[in-house]
Amino acid sequence: xxxxxxxxxxxxxxxxxxxxxxxxxxxxxxxxxxxxxxxxxxxxxxxxxxxxxxxxxxxxxxxxxxxxxxxxxxxxxxxxxxxxxxxxxxxxxxxxxxxxxxxxxxxxxxxxxxxxxxxxxxxxxxxxxxxxxxxxxxxxxxxxxxxxxxxxxxxxxxxxxxxxxxxxxxxxxxxxxxxxxxxxxxxxxxxxxxxxxxxxxxxxxxxxxxxxxxxxxxxxxxxxxxxxxxxxxxxxxxxxxxxxxxxxxxxxxxxxxxxxxxxxxxxxxxxxxxxxxxxxxxxxxxxxxxxxxxxxxxxxxxxxxxxxxxxxxxxxxxxxxxxxxxxxxxxxxxxxxxxxxxxxxxxxxxxxxxxxxxxxxxxxxxxxxxxxxxxxxxxxxxxxxxxxxxxxxxxxxxxxxxxxxxxxxxxxxxxxxxxxxxxxxxxxxxxxxxxxxxxxxxxxxxxxxxxxxxxxxxxxxxxxxxxxxxxxxxxxxxxxxx
Amino acid sequence: xxxxxxxxxxxxxxxxxxxxxxxxxxxxxxxxxxxxxxxxxxxxxxxxxxxxxxxxxxxxxxxxxxxxxxxxxxxxxxxxxxxxxxxxxxxxxxxxxxxxxxxxxxxxxxxxxxxxxxxxxxxxxxxxxxxxxxxxxxxxxxxxxxxxxxxxxxxxxxxxxxxxxxxxxxxxxxxxxxxxxxxxxxxxxxxxxxxxxxxxxxxxxxxxxxxxxxxxxxxxxxxxxxxxxxxxxxxxxxxxxxxxxxxxxxxxxxxxxxxxxxxxxxxxxxxxxxxxxxxxxxxxxxxxxxxxxxxxxxxxxxxxxxxx
Ligand SMILES: Nc1ncnc2c1ncn2[C@@H]1O[C@H](COP(=O)(O)OP(=O)(O)O)[C@@H](O)[C@H]1O
Ligand SMILES: [Mg+2]
Numbered sequence: 001x002x003x004x005x006x007x008x009x010x011x012x013x014x015x016x017x018x019x020x021x022x023x024x025x026x027x028x029x030x031x032x033x034x035x036x037x038x039x040x041x042x043x044x045x046x047x048x049x050x051x052x053x054x055x056x057x058x059x060x061x062x063x064x065x066x067x068x069x070x071x072x073x074x075x076x077x078x079x080x081x082x083x084x085x086x087x088x089x090x091x092x093x094x095x096x097x098x099x100x101x102x103x104x105x106x107x108x109x110x111x112x113x114x115x116x117x118x119x120x121x122x123x124x125x126x127x128x129x130x131x132x133x134x135x136x137x138x139x140x141x142x143x144x145x146x147x148x149x150x151x152x153x154x155x156x157x158x159x160x161x162x163x164x165x166x167x168x169x170x171x172x173x174x175x176x177x178x179x180x181x182x183x184x185x186x187x188x189x190x191x192x193x194x195x196x197x198x199x200x201x202x203x204x205x206x207x208x209x210x211x212x213x214x215x216x217x218x219x220x221x222x223x224x225x226x227x228x229x230x231x232x233x234x235x236x237x238x239x240x241x242x243x244x245x246x247x248x249x250x251x252x253x254x255x256x257x258x259x260x261x262x263x264x265x266x267x268x269x270x271x272x273x274x275x276x277x278x279x280x281x282x283x284x285x286x287x288x289x290x291x292x293x294x295x296x297x298x299x300x301x302x303x304x305x306x307x308x309x310x311x312x313x314x315x316x317x318x319x320x321x322x323x324x325x326x327x328x329x330x331x332x333x334x335x336x337x338x339x340x341x342x343x344x345x346x347x348x349x350x351x352x353x354x355x356x357x358x359x360x361x362x363x364x365x366x367x368x369x370x371x372x373x374x375x376x377x378x379x380x381x382x383x384x385x386x387x388x389x390x391x392x393x394x395x396x397x398x399x400x401x402x403x404x405x406x407x408x409x410x411x412x413x414x415x416x417x418x419x420x421x422x423x424x425x426x427x428x429x430x431x432x433x434x435x436x437x438x439x440x441x442x443x444x445x446x447x448x449x450x451x452x453x454x455x456x457x458x459x460x461x462x463x464x465x466x467x468x469x470x471x472x473x474x475x476x477x478x479x480x481x482x
Numbered sequence: 483x484x485x486x487x488x489x490x491x492x493x494x495x496x497x498x499x500x501x502x503x504x505x506x507x508x509x510x511x512x513x514x515x516x517x518x519x520x521x522x523x524x525x526x527x528x529x530x531x532x533x534x535x536x537x538x539x540x541x542x543x544x545x546x547x548x549x550x551x552x553x554x555x556x557x558x559x560x561x562x563x564x565x566x567x568x569x570x571x572x573x574x575x576x577x578x579x580x581x582x583x584x585x586x587x588x589x590x591x592x593x594x595x596x597x598x599x600x601x602x603x604x605x606x607x608x609x610x611x612x613x614x615x616x617x618x619x620x621x622x623x624x625x626x627x628x629x630x631x632x633x634x635x636x637x638x639x640x641x642x643x644x645x646x647x648x649x650x651x652x653x654x655x656x657x658x659x660x661x662x663x664x665x666x667x668x669x670x671x672x673x674x675x676x677x678x679x680x681x682x683x684x685x686x687x688x689x690x691x692x693x694x695x696x697x698x699x700x701x702x703x704x705x706x707x708x709x710x711x712x713x714x715x716x717x718x719x720x721x722x723x724x725x726x727x728x729x730x731x732x733x734x735x736x737x738x739x740x741x742x743x744x745x746x747x748x749x750x751x752x753x754x755x756x757x758x759x760x761x762x763x764x765x766x767x768x769x770x771x772x773x774x775x776x777x778x779x780x781x782x783x784x785x786x787x788x789x790x
Contacts, residue, residue: 051671051672067672069672072669073666073668073669073670073672073673074666074669075661075662075665075666075669075670075673075732076665076666076732077661077664077665077731077732077733078658078661078662078665078732082658082661086658086659086662086673086675087673087674089655089658095654096650096653096654097652097653097654097655097657097658098653099652099653139673
């Protein structure tokens, strides 16, 4: 065994992240670590690579170790080149770093790993999330490690980049390295892993060579989930909540559609076909070049997101840290933020009313498994953070919900909760616009699906489509039915 | 357009230099000569040095208020011992040690930099008063001739040395790590940067810079004063701000702060030649600081709007 840990305990304050956890991986294998959000995967990896100390237990790791952390460890103010070469910069005589050579050397390393579209001179903070992830991965791969830990390396990656990473993981394995990774996408685990270890509640549940998705979900959650997707077919569509005509903005070209109350409208297509522009424009975060927007019967033009909120539109993004969650604040304050006015009198917040209302929502969504809402949002796992953002907008009682890839990086059980939440929204007469990077979700959850290609609506499919292949086909094929 | 903010120091320096030239020429009827330039250089040297140390600390995301106390102690010891080369070396070691104390408390004791250095500021200032209760003392003329000779441009050589020192530091592993720590401490730790040692190091360097400043101070004023360091707290921070070093850490350059320090000294001369009562000096210096920073922020905002 190259990696072996037994009897690991680790607590953060009152939260027991790992309890009597064990894990073993051998050289020449790709080993997947699966588990719900908060199961302790990241903590285990940090203990294994030595960033965190275990409270008890023993860890043995042989060989050179490199880790790509879930929260990424790029230094935002340093350039890509400096980030890549921080550990071993090119030096000249006198041992001084040859700053002039940094860029050239970094370009060479990037090229070696087949990355061409990232400028080594740009500061890490100017990169997109997926570019940052790629740089982090190159930094890890470039050390040619014997043991490599990749914590949710694909959460921010597009399909093409996932393939790129898969290639490198296999190459490392074939060269005898031990590759450990975590992912919430079962497809990737199935495709890549030689063995799978499942964690639940901070402890080891099983290690298997073969495992079906259903078995895995049962092991991860400790219960069998009822049919994964709620049935949305019986929901009555009401009057028009949103009417979009000729919208052109960013990558979007002349997009027209309407969205009714009680309807879940899917937005699909390959990555980067204008889905993001559509959501940002509808939420007032991007000014359209042309087009009209009716909310209900009234024509609107948003200058800023606050205008959209006032018009009854809520937007839940996929990147909860960058777009709206204040990690040091309590869960309660985070949920209360957008609806403060409703619960205050003469500028003073009625704390008691707030506490009651918010604990109600938090309990309904099972945020943090009944943890006190006075805890900092930063102590929650990713899925629970996402639920916190959702709770905020549920309280806001908007008419239209723009849900952009809200299940990204969220575990199976929480995803399940979120699906039911969305169906519940539609049932209570809300209009939902839904995009997901997992086409399966769009296929099962939506009454209708718009497929975007190069910024235009390439196809409209009646749902529930049920079969993701149909949406994928429509994304690729030249106008199927037009 | 972050570049613009980082170049703020040089822009402000250029602007104040032009103002200085204009005001000097109109009030004295002739342009400033080499003697004037050297005098400015010699009077700025202590602030330049303190500003370099301060910017190192600020780049790691900290702040060093104790610079005032360290300068005072070092001025007191230098003047009280007569400023012999041997004692000057001892003073430099003393400054570095005083800085290291800050660094160890901040890095390993995990006490906020502002608290730590506020406390040590008061301790070091007290020690300075104990060593040199009344202003006085002296420095060897031979040492003066090397450090701040009003006739020969030794000041220029020292300034060049500061610039070279920064150039080298930027190319050491330590230099890279300073930026890494200020940029994101947790991430830096995760990629193997010894965060605590780097922090302890920058405070020690800041102490060393303050000690050098103290020695230069005695050399230009030819005597010591246990309260000499006090003004450097504000002016060094002001230099760092005008120099475009981000207070959130990770961004900026000590060279910007050097430019800011020179500009700040020039402003005092501009006020003098413009006939403004020295009583109002701090008022105008403060105004200057606010305007410089606002201009920098406005420029950055404009640039961002253009790219968005
Ligand atoms: N730095 C921290 N402070 C407080 N709680 C934490 C911290 N890191 C993790 N936790 C908690 O420990 C548990 C396990 O988290 P984590 O290892 O991140 O799980 P996973 O990676 O499987 O989603 C969660 O309940 C999380 O909230
Ligand atoms: Mg994790």
